[in-house]
Amino acid sequence: MALPERIPVFFLSGFLGSGKSTLLNQVLADPSFEDTAVIINEFGDVAIDHLLVRQGETTISQTSTGCLCCSGTTDxxxxxxxLHCAASAGLAPAFSRVIVEMSGLGDPAPLVNALMAKDSDTQTLRDRTVDSEFYLAGFVTLYDIILGELSIERHFEAMKQIAFADRIVLTKTDLAKDPATLSDIAALPQDLRVFNATAEIVDRREADPASLFAPRPYSVIERGEEVSGWLALEAVLAAETRHVHASNERQRPARHGSGIRSFSIVHDTPMDEARLSRFLSLLQQSAGQHLLRVKGIVGLEDEPECPRIIHGVQHCMSDPVRLEAWPDGDRRTRMVFITSGIDPEPVRDLFSAVIAGTPSPFGRLLSPISATLAALSSRLSSYLTTLSRRSS
Structure with missing residues (x-):
């Protein structure tokens, strides 16, 4: 099938912590991808992910906070x-492809629906321009072999991301060592066929990143009846949303569960590494599976000019990554949390108490996070009392 003479747009999806930014960095390191426009969508009010993505001389990065699938197809x-107007006016480099890194909680239906051809009689100039200049050329979904099954069970978005994909990449396969896990990985393609019968499924270790983003015609029909049905429903919902909320953007309905929320912690001064580790450990132990993701860039007292990147998903916390320098002029610690059923204030209070090293009524601070924190409360009080004695 002949490809359109337009700019291909690729969606890169995968549930929280599946490795999207890592893959994107590898792709952008390829010189043939220098003329790539990157749109990074983050679920939250503080942007972090764009700081972690390689930006070459001709790479454009557009970052939006909030969730594209919740803000309507217009975004x-x-x-x-x-992007098109900036490049056409010479205000930004020209580009030959666009990669949209979706939020890990993103629903693919409104985004795919947004790039389907519209009725030309009702289109605006913007819509006509987008349809004449861009086309959907592929949908790549990363599947975390460690947490993927649990994510699909608990989050409908994770299953839909698999269903919409025409390429599925199995990530974290390098962590599999024992025969039982290796056998499970071998069976994964067949298991995923339940959700997507036609997508190409590849191991991250064997995948050619360039081929994942090679232009091809994305076919909704090949994705199956469920995907077609979701897109049809999405078209109806989008029309109703535009009609009902045209005069009030604040009333757009959220697509995620009522308990899922994002919040941030910003800290102005470098921190003690041991106290930061203690805070993250306590939070993970207490929140467990309700801590969907924490990611951030942090400043430490030992090396204030060399920040660390922290990243954790549920019970799994990756080793911090040391950067040679801050990626931008902002030297503050910025951490973004995505949680399920956890209010931000107890987490912020816990952070302040641990980092400051002053004893506090931790039972009150921690109990809203989890019912299991009663024991941790006394341990933390003892720990902070010790710190206080050492400093006095």
Whole structure:
């Protein structure tokens, strides 16, 4: 099938912690991908992910906070239109492809629906421009072999991301060592066929990143009846949303569970590494599976000019990554948390108490996070009392 003479747009999806930024960095390190426009969508009010993505001389990065799938289909089209106008006016480098890194909680239906051809009789100039300049050329979904099954069971978005994909990449396979896990990995493609019968499934260790983002015609029909049904439903919902909320953007309905929320912690001064580790350990032990993701860039007292990247998903916390320098002029610690059923204030209070090293009524601070924190409360009080004695 002949490809359109337009700019290909690829969606890169995968549930929280599946390795999207890592893969994107590898792709952008390829010189043939220098003329790539990157749109990074983050679920939260503080942008972190764009700081972790390699930006070459001709790579454009457009970052939006909040969730594209919740803000309506117009946002992705508006961003593409802005990219086109900036390049056409010589205000930004020209580009030959666009990669949209979705939020790990993103619902693919509204975004795919946004790039489907619209009725030309009702289109605006922006819509006509987007349809004439761009086309959907592929949908890549990363599947975390460690937490993927649990994510699908608990989050409908994770299953939909698999269903919409025309390429599925199995990630974290390098962590599998024992025969039982290796056998489970071998069976994964067949298991995933339940959700997507036609997508190409590849191991991250064997995948050619360039081929994942090679232009091809994305076919909704090949994705199956469920995907077609979700897109049809999405078209109806989008029309109703535009009609009901045209005069009030604040009333757009959220697509995620009512308990899922994002919040941030920003700290102005470098921190003691041991206290930061203690805070993250306590939070993980107490929140467990309700801590969907924490990611951040942090400043430490030992090396204030060399920040660390921290990243954790549920009970799994990756080793911090040391950067040679801050990626931008902001030297503050910034951490973004995505949680399920956890209010931000107890987490912020816990952070302040641990980092400051002053004893506090921790039972009150920690109990809202989890019912299992009664024991941790006394341990933390003892720990902070010891710190206080050492400093006095």
């Amino acid at each position: 992705i089209r508006a961003t593409l239109f802005d």
